[in-house]
Amino acid sequence: MMRYLTEKLCSETKFLNMIIYILSNFFYIKIIFINTQRGGIMKRFFNFAFALGILAFAIISCTGPEGPAGPPGKDGSPGTAVCGVCHESSSFLLAKQMQFHNSLHYLGENFGIANRTQCAVCHTHEGFRESLTTKLDTTLAVIPNPTGPNCRTCHYIHTKYDTTDYALTYTAPVKFRYGGQTVDFGEGNLCAKCHQARPVSPAPVVNGDSINVANFRWGPHYGANANIYAGVGGFEIPGPETYPTSNPHKTRIKDGCITCHMAQPFGAFAGGHTFKMTYESQGQEVEHVASCATADCHPGTTKFDIDGKVTEIKNLIAQLRQKLIDKGLLDVSRNPDGTNVLNEYILLPGNKPKKFSSLEAGAVLNYLLVAKDRSNGIHNYKYTKALLVNTLNALQ
Ligand code: HEC
Ligand code: HEC
Ligand code: HEC
Ligand code: HEC
Ligand code: HEC
Incomplete structure (x- = not known):
């Protein structure tokens, strides 16, 4: 009983919660007090002290500052399991990061100068995500301290903490800024936006x-x-x-830009999250024909x-x-x-x-x-x- 009470009481950290809890348990505590009306003097005193003790313990232990979180339980922390959906020992996520670090989205520096309201939607991560909410072609203000296009520009990283976080932030048809035509390139709409x-x-x-x-x-x-x-x-x-x-x-080509520029990657040099169609090897420019050379397109081709x-x-x-x-x-x-x-x-x-x-x-x-x-x-x-x-x- 005692263990049940202390555990329950201490799990309630806010004072208000504690009061509600004590009120809801009033009946239970009352029984202990009622017990103090019965039995011999020693038993009565013991029961009274016991009931007071529970109240005092509840107040002291539950109104103090919250302590640091304890170490993960020996049954394995549920937190690690959630993170491990993506942060695991295979190279699935790592490969994308390596490719991305070789792309101009990552290496380009124009986001630094193109953070004004007319530029930031295409050049900064913050501006792009803002525009998906406001549906405007400009940002409401200059983006201070901008970042260039990154994982969170195109995916909902760390939102639900499951693989739906890899869904694309934009997939709808795109209305052109110049000319006003609306186009639909499937997943390539994301690219066409910028x-x-x-x-x-x-x-x-x-x-x-x-x-x-x-x-x-x-x-x-x-x-x-x-x-x-x-x-x-x-x-x-x-x-x-x-x-x-x-x-x-x-x-x-169903998904437009993506089908060619994000084709089966060659290491961190072309395709995938490098978005590149060519790469340098031993001083030579190599054309990444992975998407061209497929059976229903240009089978066997080795060049553009x-x-x-x-x-x-x-x-x-x-x-x-x-x-x-x-x-x-x-x-x-x-x-x-x-x-x-x-x-x-x-x-x-x-x-x-x-x-x-x-x-x-x-x-x-x-x-x-x-x-x-x-x-x-x-x-x-x-x-x-x-x-x-x-x-x-x-x-x-
Ligand atoms: C759905 C997949 C996914 C899950 C689940 C996930 N992460 Fe991540 N995490 C990512 C991606 C993708 C990145 C960005 C990598 C990059 O920028 O190169 C990232 C980045 C990070 C970083 C680097 C700093 C940052 O914010 O970019 C830390 C630290 C991190 N995650 C911790 C966690 C922890 C802790 C959990 C569990 C609570 C978790 N992640 C769950 C995919 C995930
Ligand atoms: C948020 C806007 C934005 C989105 C979305 C976007 N890009 Fe880009 N992209 C840029 C910007 C800006 C640069 C140039 C960066 C710089 O120079 O600082 C760039 C650079 C590139 C380059 C390199 C061009 C060169 O000069 O070598 C390629 C290729 C590319 N993007 C392809 C894509 C593809 C494919 C997609 C869709 C998967 C895409 N981009 C989505 C803004 C975007
Ligand atoms: C509709 C989207 C969009 C808007 C708005 C936009 N840019 Fe860009 N800009 C791009 C893209 C995409 C590229 C990348 C071209 C490439 O490398 O393929 C680019 C490239 C550039 C470059 C690189 C040129 C080079 O020589 O490498 C500069 C500089 C630049 N933009 C400045 C600006 C400035 C300044 C503004 C605002 C006045 C602006 N941009 C507005 C999409 C945009
Ligand atoms: C410019 C937009 C863009 C950026 C930036 C970007 N991605 Fe992606 N990512 C995509 C697109 C588009 C796809 C779908 C590719 C396909 O269909 O082949 C994709 C696919 C993925 C997938 C595969 C999802 C699945 O369900 O198989 C992962 C994982 C991923 N990206 C992680 C990342 C990480 C990590 C980063 C940052 C290091 C990142 N992406 C940056 C556009 C982007
Ligand atoms: C049929 C395949 C294919 C499609 C679809 C495609 N591209 Fe390309 N793209 C190429 C090739 C090939 C090059 C030239 C590469 C070279 O010779 O350097 C190129 C060049 C580019 C460049 C110049 C920088 C570079 O990588 O050389 C950009 C930026 C670019 N494409 C973006 C896009 C965008 C955005 C879309 C969708 C609207 C798109 N591409 C659709 C194949 C494609």
Whole structure:
């Protein structure tokens, strides 16, 4: 009885709980007090003292500060079992961490400068998760002390403490910021949320008025892969090539971006959570063809350049680039060795605002879209080719 009482009393830490507990047990204590009315003087005294003792013990032991938690029970701590669902000795989780630590999501440093309200949704973890709640394209405030995209950006880590925590934070169709079309790439919607064009402002209209460009960073921003993949957002000048209405790489690949960029990984170098399609080995660039070489796609292929299509697109991009330089429309001075196309912009002499005809601006827009996509047609061969061929044709 005594053990039952002390255990029960001491498990109640709050004073209020204790009072409620004592009241609820009043009947029980009363019986002990009633016992003090019976029997001999010694027995009465003993019963009275016993009842008082229980009350005093309850008050002292239960109103003091809470002590530290004890060590796990010898039956094995339930806490460890919960954590062990993921933090276990296999390399299942570790492999993803190793791959991720080799990705630009982890290594990139632009989250540090792109934490302003217009940038933070795509560049910071905090901004992205905030936008999933607010449904806005901007954050409510600058994100202080930001982190770049990480496990918690794409998964609900440490929420329910079971494997549902690996569910993706975003899977719904995506409404483009530029153009407003809604696209659905399955699980690839998560990627499209960030890897899409920013609104081009002002935007040229085919056969429309000239536009005034005030900032050399004018254009679709750096990562408009989703627009190319969907086949929208280009300046669609009529010409010898027709603009396709579908993209076999989109209709035949259920989860879009993920199927190729997160293919069966090669160590921590490509595929999986590196999101990479290529890696360096012994000074050579190796193409990770795991997703291409499957039975229902391009069985047995060892390279991206199937039927010379990548070479064809690379040549067209190089031709358009040269034409734009010759016409004084493209600034490649920030990319002196030609290795980082992301550093190429529309040319504003003296960095002053300049008027461009809609064709001039549209031609630069198409170049920036296609060249900065960097898939050389793999994301959408026909759309890429149509934009390049028709732009070159119109600039003749
Ligand atoms: C559903 C899987 C899962 C469960 C269950 C889980 N974790 Fe984690 N834990 C993760 C992942 C994923 C990370 C992030 C790893 C990374 O950032 O590289 C992580 C990270 C951590 C870290 C590193 C610091 C941090 O927060 O990123 C600690 C410490 C940790 N977990 C402890 C625990 C403990 C303790 C439990 C049990 C109470 C637990 N985890 C349960 C998946 C899990
Ligand atoms: C929260 C926004 C966000 C999401 C979601 C996201 N990315 Fe990214 N991704 C970025 C940013 C930002 C960078 C560049 C980081 C930097 O430079 O600091 C990047 C970089 C990359 C790169 C490297 C590009 C290069 O220049 O080498 C690849 C590839 C990539 N992401 C693919 C994906 C894929 C595939 C998905 C979907 C599984 C995805 N990303 C989801 C924002 C995102
Ligand atoms: C719609 C999402 C989105 C928004 C909004 C956005 N970015 Fe980005 N940004 C990206 C992605 C995705 C990349 C990665 C391109 C790549 O490496 O493939 C990127 C790349 C960059 C880069 C790297 C260019 C390079 O040369 O490596 C810089 C710098 C940058 N963004 C700055 C900004 C700033 C500043 C803002 C706000 C004014 C901003 N971004 C807004 C998605 C976005
Ligand atoms: C840019 C988004 C993104 C980031 C960042 C990211 N993941 Fe993932 N992760 C995914 C996607 C998408 C899948 C599904 C891949 C597939 O279907 O093949 C996935 C799958 C997983 C899985 C497999 C889940 C299963 O049920 O089989 C684990 C485990 C995982 N990620 C852990 C992590 C950890 C740990 C980190 C951080 C080190 C991380 N992820 C970072 C997008 C991301
Ligand atoms: C059919 C497979 C495939 C699909 C689907 C795909 N990609 Fe790619 N992606 C590639 C290949 C191949 C490259 C070029 C790699 C190279 O040559 O360096 C590439 C290049 C890129 C790059 C430039 C950086 C890099 O890794 O070279 C980014 C960023 C990127 N893709 C993001 C995306 C996003 C976001 C989606 C979904 C909207 C997507 N990709 C869909 C295969 C694919």
